[in-house]
Amino acid sequence: MAVIHDVMPAFELFQPATIGDAVTLLNRYGSDAWIMAGGMDSFDWLKDRIKRPKVVIDLSQVESLRGIKAVENGLEIGAGTTLTAIVRDPQVRDKFGLLAEAAELVASPQIRNQGTVGGNVSQDTRCWYYRAGWSCYRAGGNICYADTPTAINREHAILGADRCVAVNPSDTAPALVALDAQMVIQSAGGIRLVNAEDYFVGPDVDITRMTALAPGELLTAIRIPSTWAGARFYFEKVRDRNVWDFPLLNVASAARFAGGKIDKIRIVINAAAARPLRLHAVEAAVVGKPRNEQTAELAGQIAIEGAQALRYNAYKIPLMRNLVKRAIRGNGSDT
């Protein structure tokens, strides 16, 4: 297939100045509209001519989507806030270092300067079969080209696969799930709040979407409750190139300790499935146990139960086990 990378097919461009105007446009154009925040994912799709929206709604002029502010019982981060702004924000660094660390490991400085947190959590999967424009399940077809005997699927799913084996590539998503964040979604019908854990959708529920955002809806902000402020955090990302790359796997955890034992914990792994997976069984198993090698070993074993390797991604299973072990026991550099 000839791919032309220098020009995009024509579309109607809107640059609303307010959230209200953006929502009105989304309501008017529905599934014909493409939401563009930082453009880091959008331009790939548009230049490759795989997605051909009739309308692009550029959110760069919506000032109210940007910024981080303290609210009652936590922080509210505008969905249009850049990843760099999150990394540098003293409130985030002070209370929610997990998110700052995750955001700092996204791609490269240039991309973090332009990319937004809303875009980072809502970005599409990087499965190249899907992004090549073939009619796979995720594109509305009836096959997963990445789950065939000859597929190149080193980066694909080991858990939660249901026909499609694509994974979620976000670094900030697992951190937000671990922090028990809420996503603020606005549409013509009003505002709804969705827990970060439920914002991400697996192929078993909807094989063509990665988030709960329906046509006509806009992610406007992310609220992080103070529940986990100042907790012990751990974030680790494994990637092929440390300069910049998508995760092969990443892990995020937030824990509180009491009397030398784990009192409360949330632990989330991403790039193992099409949605960040909160490891409920691991959490239940380690609460009340001391933070040591034995507990870490137990957590690692439980984490990989049910994991199923494809042809080229079996390495992800021991990698996931080890990341969960490290998250439990910490490596001395956790925030």
Place this chain on the structure above:
Amino acid sequence: MDFVKWGLNPWGQNILTHVSWTLFWASLFAGLMFLVAHGSYMLLSAHRKRPETETDRLEAAHANLPARVERHSLMARLFHWVMAAAMFVLLFTAFLPVVGVQIAWVTWHWIAGLVLTGSILFHIVHASFFLDFWSIWVGPKDIPEIKAELLRELGREVPGPKSGKYPLGNRLYHMAIVVAGLSAVLSGVLMMSRVRTPIFTRNPYLFGDVTWGVTYVAHGLAGVGLVGLVIAHVYFAVRPEKWWITKSMLLGWITRRQYLEHHEPERWRVTANPPTSRS
């Protein structure tokens, strides 16, 4: 309006992928319109039933028949309700996501599909060896009955034959459900080779892209067809004048009078009670 969806395979060929969900809405609309049309017809038409006096006469003449006539054996009823449950699970899991209800539907769908397949296989064996196999089919021999039923529906009093064990509508519906149901089951079993189940080893290359496309379209067409057919079936099951049939699918029997009113004793023979020793 598109009836089917096309896609592009890695070789740049256009391939069929699915039916358009427009057909689902069309089938739903057609099913509901049929209800409105039939309901209106039943209110306004002059369709003829067998006169009560004639039924009285028949009942007097067949007093030796049992008071309760078995219409559906326990096995036949079990098959029917298992199949009905499986069909509802299949339709809801298939189409709730289409109307925007997000559920993890695939596992429930293929499990219900296997239950339906098993019940159909059972039914084929049961009907072939333990029931009157031909009583449910419609053929050239039924033309006089079809003609008589049509004339009665138009308000004419005609002496033509009544139904055998199954009313004409039952038999026509059975033919439609055989076509749609078997299409859905056969294509569905093949499609299971593309999903992870503990039963089949996945083999996405079982067929080429074109054959898979045809299989998916056949499954979709059968599925949307079943939406309309099931709506019609449920509608007739709850209509007051058909309630005696529905009741027989629950209890297994109909009364002697219902048997004589709606059926032709010559075409559905019921064994008479043996004469008592005093007679």
